[in-house]
Amino acid sequence: MxxxxxxxxxxxxxxxxxxxxxxxxxxxxxxxxxxxxxxxxxxxxxxxxxxxxxxxxxxxxxxxxxxxxxxxxxxxxxxxxxxxxxxxxxxxxxxxxxxxxxxxxxxxxxxxxxxxxxxxxxxxxxxxxxxxxxxxxxxxxxxxxxxxxxxxxxxxxxxxxxxxxxxxxxxxxxxxxxxxxxxxxxxxxxxxxxxxxxxxxxxxxxxxxxxxxxxxxxxxxxxxxxxxxxxxxxxxxxxxxxxxxxxxxxxxxxxxxxxxxxxxxxPDAAAKVFLKVLIAFGCLVGAATTFVAVPRAHLTAPAAAPVSDAAGVSAGTISLDGSTLRQSAGERTTLRAAGDAVVAGVRTHHLVATPHPGTTQPTTLTLAEVIALNGGRPPVGMDPALNPGPYAASWHRQDRIDVWTTHGIVYAASRQSRLTVQLTGGGLRSPRTLTVSSGAHLPAGVTAPAPAWTVPSSYSDDISARLNQLVNQQDSAHFWGRVVPAGLVFVAVLLLVTAGRDRRDLSQTSRTTQDESSSSRSTAHA
Incomplete structure (x- = not known):
């Protein structure tokens, strides 16, 4: 009030x-x-x-x-x-x-x-x-x-x-x-x-x-x-x-x-002009100092991201080297761009890869090989007496790596790998599909599905916090290193302009006073 x-x-x-x-x-x-x-x-x-x-x-x-x-x-x-x-x-x-x-x-x-x-x-x-x-x-x-x-x-x-x-x-x-x-x-x-x-x-x-x-x-x-x-x-x-x-x-x-x-x-008129020029010089020095001294913002993050398997157990680390994904186990995978995506509110670049084993897989399997693939047991619905084999085998491998990056570092990543085989013939009345587990005994020429892994959410949360900190640092660097110097330069220019105007007025007043004084002396002599 x-x-x-x-x-x-x-x-x-x-x-x-x-x-x-x-x-x-x-x-x-x-x-x-x-x-x-x-x-x-x-x-x-x-x-x-x-x-x-x-x-x-x-x-x-x-x-x-x-x-x-x-x-x-x-x-x-x-x-x-x-x-x-x-x-x-x-x-x-x-x-x-x-x-x-x-x-x-x-x-x-x-x-x-x-x-x-x-x-x-x-x-x-x-x-x-x-x-x-x-x-x-x-x-x-x-x-x-x-x-x-x-x-x-x-x-x-x-x-x-x-x-x-x-x-x-x-x-x-x-x-x-x-x-x-x-x-x-x-x-x-x-x-x-x-x-x-x-x-x-x-x-x-x-x-x-x-x-x-x-x-x-x-x-x-x-x-x-x-x-x-x-x-x-x-x-x-x-x-x-x-x-x-x-x-x-x-x-x-x-x-x-x-x-x-x-x-x-x-201060008198002359002292005001000097004071304005002095303050303007100080503003220019301050602008140059802040412009040079304020550091640029940068993101600090781990060089490698941890990964864990489906059970949450550590499965090593991954890192990026250009478009190549390096895994601590020694595997190298070339990634290709798949566009941009927003993950948990963070803008990222999406990279993908679909590795291929490069081996020729067998087109027929015996009953013993099928039992070995299933962990030592006949698959459900298959009777060895009625379906003795051999079977025609059609293999289907799904192996996909997804990596989301921001500022050149891994933000999130996962690998999903699945190997299935479709069996026909050998006494089977209809096709049967068998999913091959990573620990199964595989026939010659078949490569086991790669272990699935994912980057823990705790790591992504940490990167998100670091990104928020980066944004704050960028805002601070822009304000103190750009806006403040610009403001100081503006004040300096304003002071110099007003000082120049005041100096002209002061000079004009001084000349007028001198003219009046000369006129007075001339009149007195006359």
Whole structure:
């Protein structure tokens, strides 16, 4: 409530002050106030429409889109507050005088339309800023109802002060008022910076710097007054992340220094130019350092993947060498691409192989060979007396290796091998199919089916965890090694441009002063 009260009071008073001054000028000059009030009401309605529209649109979005919109609104609100604080730090003392001067000039033109437009634009500007700022604060507040009440009370108080200024019954030291409230707004805006960074993470835009820093639950336990102050008013969470702490400090420290640096010790125009160039140079050095120093992300994984048989017993390891699958038992198999596939949420390349033994298998089997294939027993349904053989044998071998890789390493793999023989003739009335087990006694020329194996799920889970870690490392490397340097370069360029402009203004002022001095000396000699 306190945060939104100050916002409503501060923003509302600025608009009320301008409207009160304009109304006073119109009244003193015998002009009606009806048109001015129409403009003020129209501006208020437009601002209410903007705020309601933003709220309705946001509430109807999916969760991730809500987080994204909250981030955008928070950033815009922070920019508004920052601009207002910086402008007020140099213009607060002369605000009333500037407005009165502009009103006198407009009225001197013989028409009040300019004053009406001035009132409309002033209310529209402050109202739009208030709508965005309050909406961002409502999103971060623990109680929306209290936040709305605080905003209403603040705006109501600003309207009463505006009426008092208009009637002459209230006098406010605007310099002190805006100086005191600027500090509070800086802290509120810093809380919005923290909230915007957190919603940006929820929207999937910012995944770097999410490590926990300190636990503030002891300082602001849920439901306590301290929690209402820290979380509800200042927007400081009980579990701030690293990027949030940095964002808070990088916002509060410079802005507070600009707003509250003693006027007697503030640098002059030439010193400001030098200071901007110096800070720009520091930003460029920092950008180059972070660009070079931040390491690239890389995946660390075992060189070989373990495999186990159907009973879960270790069956050695496998590894990839290009398109060749190497097994610890010494077997080498050439794989071929079979497209891409998503396995347990991981994008992989699918490789397959169908090994062939390369031997000629017998086309006939005796009864003894069939019994040996079946583990020393006649197959079910075969009577040696009625089906003495020999039998025509048709062999069918199925041997398939599937390997799924990601980032050039094995993610999952399996081998399925099966050998069957179809028997006909030898007294059999119908074909019989016999599945050959891996431990069976095989006739000459028949290769045993390869043992089946698979990569354990525990290994795949470990690779998944490493992949998630890689994604976090890539996000961090991109942010600290690319985004931060780009931001520092942008700040440096902005400072250098403003420093160049200030230097030109300073040179022009110096030349003007010299010309005036020369003119004065010439007049004195004359």
């Amino acid at each position: 306190l945060a939104t009260f100050v916002i409503g009071l501060r923003e509302g008073l600025e608009a009320a002050l301008i409207v009160a001054i304009i109304a006073t000028f119109l009244r003193k000059n015998g002009r009606r106030l009806t048109t001015m009030w129409v403009g003020v009401v129209a501006a208020v309605i437009i601002c209410l429409g903007v705020g309601i529209t933003l709220k309705v649109v946001e509430s109807n979005l999916p969760q991730r889109q809500q987080e994204a919109m909250a981030t955008v609104i928070g950033v815009v609100a922070v920019l508004f507050v920052t601009g207002m604080v910086l402008w007020m730090s140099t213009h607060a003392r002369e605000l009333k005088k500037d407005v009165e001067s502009a009103a006198s000039s407009a009225l001197g033109s013989g028409t009040s339309r300019a004053l009406v437009l001035m009132a409309f634009l002033a209310v529209l500007k402050e109202g739009f800023e208030t709508a965005v700022f309050l909406l961002a604060t409502f999103q971060a507040a623990s109680s929306t109802r209290s936040a709305v009440i605080g905003a209403a009370l603040g705006i109501g108080a600003s309207m009463l002060l505006g009426v008092g200024i208009y009637t002459g019954g209230v006098t406010i030291n605007l310099g002190k008022f805006f100086t005191v409230t600027s500090g509070f707004l800086i802290l509120i805006a810093a809380g919005l910076v923290v909230t915007a960074l957190r919603t940006a993470h929820g929207a999937g835009w910012l995944n770097a710097g999410q490590g926990r820093t300190v636990d503030l639950h002891w300082l602001a336990p849920p439901g306590s007054v301290r929690s209402a102050v820290f979380t509800g008013v200042l927007g400081i969470p009980a579990d701030p992340r690293l990027i949030e702490v940095l964002g808070w400090l990088l916002y509060v420290v410079p802005l507070a220094a600009i707003a509250y640096w003693p006027r007697a010790h503030r």
